[in-house]
Amino acid sequence: MSSKRVLPDESSSTSADADKNNLKPHQTVFRVTLQTRKKPTEFHARRAHKKSRAGCVTCKNRRIKCDENRPTCSKCKKRGVDCLYASGESLADHGHTSSRVISRKSPTLSVSSFSCCDISKTICEALRLGSRSSSTLPSFVHERAGSMSTVAFHHFLTHSTDTVVSPAVxxxxxxxxxxxxxxxxxxxYTxxxxxxLHLNRISPSKDRSIAESTFCQRALEEYQKALSSGVTENTTDALLSSCMLMSGxxxxxxxxxxxxxxxLTNKPESLNWLSLQSGLRCILSLASSYLPRSIWATAFAQVDEVGDLxxxxxxxxxxxxxxxxADLCEIDDYSTGQTNVYFDPLRMxxxxxxxxxxxxxxxxCTSFMGRLECDFVALLRARDSPALLILAHWMGLMCCLSEWQPWVEGRIRGECVAICMFLEGHGDSRVRRLLRFPAGACGYKLCQIQG
Structure with missing residues (x-):
């Protein structure tokens, strides 16, 4: 059937009209009345205007036009990302007091407030201290040092550190x-x-992914170089700091x-993320004589005191x-950490x-990862059922605490799901029953009915 739409002030089209205009009968015809062409108007020169050259660094990095609203432009506000200007404004101009961030001076830092340009310059100078010169840095780091690096640094100070629960740390x-x-x-670099990384998880983008990967790669290269030079009193603070951040x-x-x-992949190297959590314990043992004078001395003492309790x-x-x-792990009334490899993890x-x-x-609760010994991690690599259940119960607990530890959503919940998938077909009914808590906590629906 032919479908024709006619404007109220026009007459209906006939088939003859369609043939005359070479239109197919089934086409919908829209008729509009064109306005009579008006007499050309006189030319008026365009009013002089000033181009926007003072937009925020964040918009420049995304290559979009900034409306230059202060302290947060509308584009950044809409996307919920940091709005950072690099036109000499201090961090305090954005509602952040930089003296709060860098309150303890050193011989190389005699000021308590830095402009964004100063911070960008200082970051670049710190990166040049490494084995790579600035000319060999990735082009986006070298050319956008006032954008990517500064935005990442600013986001770490004002947002990433807010996720840390311990006030002392x-x-x-x-x-x-x-x-x-x-x-x-x-x-x-770390x-x-x-x-x-934190910004990219909140607002993913290709540029941020590239920046994150490159910063991670450079951090690992410089970190390995520093470790190979040995742990000294002068390097302890930096090594401990990088190790903690990399573990996260x-x-x-x-x-x-x-x-x-x-x-599920049966690739033991995929568990390296857990092995790396014990790196801090290794550095602490090597730097034991330097810890009393470390910047972390007071914070670690508070954490250890609570942990011991x-x-x-x-x-x-x-x-x-x-x-x-405990039965599955063969723990009895006489078991200790020396006689049973499962004892200490299950006790914790x-x-x-x-x-x-x-x-x-x-x-x-997060300290559980760093307290696991190599023998127990080896059992996890071998996919030992009791060891997997202990880890799954801790992961389930962390899923219940994700309100305060949002990083759980990055890997822990998914790893817990994987363990449930692997063990739900186990022949031992005790194993299947013990999956109830971790499966419920991570949101995995068990297919089989446990006895």
Whole structure:
């Protein structure tokens, strides 16, 4: 059937009209009345105007026009990203007091407030201290030092550090650690990598992914170089800082899929993210004589004091442990950490499961990763069922605490799902029953009915 639409002030088209205008009968015809061409108007010169050259760095980096609203332009406000100007404004002009960020001076830093241009210049100078000269840096780092690097640095200070639960650790990150980074290339690169990673997870983009990967690569290169030179009193603070930040980066990969887990791929190297968590313990042992004078001394003492209170309650036996899980691990009333490889991890898990679930305790629960010994990690690589269940229960606990530890969504939840997928077909009914808590916590629906 022919479909014809006619404007109210026009007559309907006939088939003859369609043939006359070479239109197919089934086509819809729109008729509009064209306005009579008016007499050309006189030419008027365009009013002089000033081009926008003072837009924010963030818009310039995204190659879009900035409306130059201060302190936050509308484009950045709409996307919910940091709006950073590089026209000499200080961080305080954006509602951030830089003296709060760098409050402890050193001989190389005699000012308490930096403009964005100053910070960009200082970042570049810190990066040039490494083995690579500025001319060999990636082009986007070299050419956009006032944009990508500065935005990542600013985001780390004002947003990434806010995710740290411990006030003592957060304070060091915003003060002394920043001072150290200005003379340590691997720490500066690591800070930029963390800031860009955090920003890229909030607002993903191709440029940010490239920046994140490059900063990570440079951080690892400089970090390995620093480690090979040995741990000294002068390098302890920077190495400890980089190690802690890198440990956090490994649990926040981009677009992690449970099918990528070592459990399902049977690739033991895919568990390296967990092995790296013990790196801090190694550096602490090498730098034990320097720790009293470290910038981290007070913060670590507070964390260790609480940790000792949490984990000191049970040194032998199975009291308080999940009885079915203890049976599966063959833990009896006489078991200790020296006689049973599962004892210490299950003892720590038991203590953490008994804590009240709140922001403060969520930070203590994260320490579980760094306390695992090599023998237990080896069992995980071999996909040992009892070891996997202990890890899955801790991951399930962290999923319950994700309100205060959002990094859990990066890898931990997906790894927990992978373990549930791997173990749900296990022949031992105890294993299947013990999956109930981790599966429910990570959101995985078990296919089989447990007995």
């Amino acid at each position: 957060k304070d060091v990150m915003r003060t002394d650690m920043i001072r150290v980074s200005f003379t340590s290339p691997h720490l500066m 800070i930029l990598a963390v800031g860009m 980066m490994t649990v926040c990969p981009e677009n992690f899929n449970p099918l990528d887990s070592w459990v 949490i984990f000191r309650d049970l040194q032998q036996g199975r009291e308080g442990m999940n009885p079915e899980l 898990l038991t203590s953490l499961m008994n804590l009240e679930r709140n922001a403060e305790n969520s930070g203590h």
